[in-house]
Amino acid sequence: MASSDSMDMDPDVARRLFEEGATLVLMGVPQGTELGIDCKSWMVGPRFKGVKMIPPGLHFLHYCSVNSPGCGGEIGPKTGLFLDLKPRQILLASWDPKEEDLDFKASKDEEEVNRIRANLRDLDPFLGPYPYEVMRKWVSLTDRLSEEVAVNLQPLSGRVCAFSDVIPEIQMRHTKDRAEQPRNDTACQSMKEGLDRLPRMKQREGTELRFSVIPEKTYPPGATPAEITRCSMDLSYALETVLENNHKLEPLNLLGELQFAFVCFIIGNVYEGFEHWKLLLSLLCRSEETMRKRKDLYLGLIAVLYHQLGEIPPDFFVDIVSQDNFLTSTLQDFFQFASGPGVDGTLRKRAEKFKAHLTKKFRWDFDADLDDCAPVVVDLPEGVAVD
Incomplete structure (x- = not known):
């Protein structure tokens, strides 16, 4: 240097x-x-x-x-x-x-x-x-990330590592521990058997990123079948649970967590950061009720995403982000909810401008039916034979 x-x-x-x-x-x-x-x-x-x-x-x-x-x-x-x-x-x-x-x-x-x-x-x-x-790029990627949020999210070790520091779940210090492990002196009959023989590993204490826990169930305890269906389509209950448990005093700090996860992945090469970024993004984009009542959170989300998507190399979308149409399908839901009844007018207009920007920059069609896998019919000029 x-x-x-x-x-x-x-x-x-x-x-x-x-x-x-x-x-x-x-x-x-x-x-x-x-x-x-x-x-x-x-x-x-x-x-x-x-x-x-x-x-x-x-x-x-x-x-x-x-x-x-x-x-x-x-x-x-x-x-x-x-x-x-x-x-x-x-x-x-x-x-x-x-x-x-x-x-x-x-x-x-x-x-x-x-x-x-x-x-x-x-x-x-x-x-x-x-x-x-x-400097301008760095500020645009971290403007919602405070020192407090970064300290609370990074490992207790103080180090963000691209590869997890793992140790065996069972230390096997004693002969008895080793005797109870599957024997390796015979050939494996299947891949599963081979994997089962490997020692179970866990992340070394203090080295894990401390992201907000995303609820496995998106509906409240004791929910009726109708409530379960509604909470599976509108993830507001799960999102509000995350905000209550992790960012109760300052809900906008969730955007700082989104930025932290993105920086850990795009600069720190931590794949876990990308996975958490996807989870948070899906939660935010598919929470219609929360979108209606937390205008500032969603205006902030658009600004955060604008800068994040501007920093991702184009070929990256093909390799990772576009897998399973994750980004396009998630944002399609977001734009659909943002244009719905009860959404703040400023947020609706900002979402429309963001949608137009992404459509122009990445040639994404958010109005297409992503679930429609029917073949595209192409009109051929006269005289062109098809084998």
């Missing part, structure tokens, strides 16, 4: 960031490590010692450790953490080669931080400037 990568920005902005921006001092990060902040990453060079001129606020630091050249120099899975940086703050970390991770303990040593601050000018040539050109 070098300062030649730097920012084409207004000199006044540059001076203000130099004076008020935060500094990440990252000592000992191995050369070749992929390291980034927010929406940009670099390969670490031999002179790298951190990032300077970081706008105060919430940021996502992410990195992939690299094996030594003798081991092929392979890049490991991505690790990330959310940081809420204050003006002129200096955050100090050193690379732990054993854990292949950054250790921020030094930031608690006030004497060491003051020493770094006093020598910041000497350190300056080794600090890469914050990639200001991605």
